[in-house]
Amino acid sequence: MMKPEASVYSHFTKCFQNTCISKPVSHKSSNSDKESDDAKTTPHVPSDLYKTTATVPRKPGGWKAMPFILGNDTFERLATFGLLANFMVYLTRELHLNQVSASNIIYIWSGLSNFAPLLGAFVSDACVGRFRTIAFGSFSLLLGMATLTITAWLPKLHPPPCSSDQLKLGQCLPPNKAQLGFLILGLGFLTIGAGGIRSCSIPFGVDQFDPNTDEGKKGIKSFFNWYYATFTVVLLITSTLVVYIQDKISWSLGFGIPTLLMCGSIVLLFIGARIYVHAKPQGSMFTYIAQVFVAAHKKRQLKLLDDKETDRSQFYDPPVKDLLVQKLPLTNQVRFLNKAAIILDNDLKPDGSRVNKWRLCSVQQVEELKCVIKTMPIWASAIVSFTAMTQQGTFTVSQALRLNRHLGQKFEIPAGSLIVFSLITIGIFLPIYDRVLVPALRKITKDEGGITILQRIGIGIVFLSPGNGRSRFH
Structure with missing residues (x-):
């Protein structure tokens, strides 16, 4: 069972491993065996989307x-x-x-x-x-x-x-x-x-x-x-x-x-x-993303049924042929995108493939887009850290040019070499974190890593923010 505080990061990592952990949409079924059988065999077999990564x-x-x-x-x-x-x-x-x-x-x-x-x-x-x-x-x-x-x-x-x-x-x-x-x-x-x-x-x-x-x-x-x-x-x-x-x-x-x-x-x-x-x-992911948005927009007038009324057969959900990609179940998060996978009249050819990729998308495409959307908050929060990192090569160097950087009478540290102190700090802190802080935090949080990676990112941003603010006064 995934802990609540790790849910956002778990979506981030799992989605990029193509193993989304979101709860799938429930479907009508009289028993669980029938559901599993339906998941393995579907009537719509594609000939145009999930080709083997040759x-x-x-x-x-x-x-x-x-x-x-x-x-x-x-x-x-x-x-x-x-x-x-x-x-x-x-x-x-x-x-x-x-x-x-x-x-x-x-x-x-x-x-x-x-x-x-x-x-x-x-x-x-x-x-x-x-x-x-x-x-x-x-x-x-x-x-x-x-x-x-x-x-x-x-x-x-x-x-x-x-x-x-x-x-x-x-x-x-x-x-x-x-x-x-x-x-x-x-x-x-x-x-x-x-x-x-x-x-x-x-x-x-x-x-x-x-x-x-x-x-x-x-x-x-x-x-x-x-x-x-x-x-x-x-x-x-x-x-x-x-x-x-x-x-x-x-x-x-x-x-x-x-x-x-x-x-x-x-x-x-x-x-x-x-x-x-x-x-x-095999085709760009940006094209696949655009196809989902366009298809969902074209079918924006359609009404999605409630979970209990949802019929699996209304969605274009072909099996994934690529062995490197794991099948993703349909979820209710960002639910309006599910309309892109609804099958209408004349959407399919006789062989089960799509007539128009910009009008009908597979469930796999829709769920992969959702995984990308889930990473957006993490991506946005990283802007703060990259702002600080970028300044190490500009204003930090400019300030260093005005410092007394001499070690003794003959040697002077180059201004561009001050980033080494950041690397040394990381090298010193990592063993301390791994051998001292993680065991102590593990006893408190019961998490194998001490704290989740999402929490580490948050703590880093907390320390970066005042540092960025303080630098503007120099």
């Missing part, structure tokens, strides 16, 4: 592909984070932009880069597949990084240097339109690259394992562990070594090294091309 081939793949996929992903993150970890300093010191202008450029680029994966996912699922999307994104990313490296290397692409006193007094020449345009061109390529890589890197790794086997399930878990372990290592390296090279040696070298790493990332990606499992595109 892959070519299913073997090899697995861990044989992981060195290439994780290597590609690690080099890509080393490149992008290494390029942008100290970007605020580059914009203010080398391009002589003021703090507000530099922050706006970073925020706009960050926002577009986080929106682009939605488009990348659509293109990948509907047209070209994940491997080609990642390959295209990698080349685009390389172009963007090479462009930014050139801006630091060629004197004509950035303003003439000036002294620190002139910089403080605002007497340095700002970049002209051509210089700023070349910079924005590079960021545009980076945005396109982010849309291709971020949308597909994790799903492409998961594609290499068969979730229907115990070995495949263990492989997927291990893949996530390795993915986030390399992510942490990348942050440490880019926040220390790469930032130090940019700050103390040369910006062109500091940008050039990540660009070369991106070249290595592309090479690794293509070396393993024959090993990968290539899942064929």
Whole structure:
């Protein structure tokens, strides 16, 4: 039995595992055996919706592909984070932009880069597949990084240097339109690259394992562990070594090294091309979502019966042929969407398939959309945390430039390396939380994890909010 306080998070995780825990709509039936039989066999068998997720081939793949996929992903993150970890300093010191202008450029680029994966996912699922999307994104990313490296290397692409006193007094020449345009061109390529890589890197790794086997399930878990372990290592390296090279040696070298790493990332990606499992595109989830809304709107005049009067046969509920997808039962949450699955005259062909996908949707489509809707509050609450995280690369760096960062007489901590203290804090707190707080909380809450993940998110937001408010006074 799921505890009440965990219900929202359970919907979030279960729905994305295609195992929705909502209570299904009850149907007329004289006995439970008949209900189970009806659930297994339905008169409407589709020929157009739930096709098997064909892959070519299913073997090899697995861990044989992981060195290439994780290597590609690690080099890509080393490149992008290494390029942008100290970007605020580059914009203010080398391009002589003021703090507000530099922050706006970073925020706009960050926002577009986080929106682009939605488009990348659509293109990948509907047209070209994940491997080609990642390959295209990698080349685009390389172009963007090479462009930014050139801006630091060629004197004509950035303003003439000036002294620190002139910089403080605002007497340095700002970049002209051509210089700023070349910079924005590079960021545009980076945005396109982010849309291709971020949308597909994790799903492409998961594609290499068969979730229907115990070995495949263990492989997927291990893949996530390795993915986030390399992510942490990348942050440490880019926040220390790469930032130090940019700050103390040369910006062109500091940008050039990540660009070369991106070249290595592309090479690794293509070396393993024959090993990968290539899942064929099966259509975009955004199209399926739109179909449900359109079909429900077209049938908005229909009246839904009460639970006791509901007849299962009025809904288009074909069996799911894809072995990787679990069947979802019809629920009464967001009930108006159920109209999209009501069968009317001339909605079905003689073979049981749909005449118009934009007029009739399956119960599975409707319930998958409901699962997405249930995640919206969690997504919205995450805006607070991402606002704080984004500021670490802008205003936190700007404030650090005004601090005395010397350790002794010779060494000075680069402003862009202050994020390391956040990583160190996390590294110290996690063992304390796991070994001290969780056992103590488990005795009180009787929850295996001490507190639910939803509660952890809420506590994090509570601490972030005053921190964000306090930062505006600096």
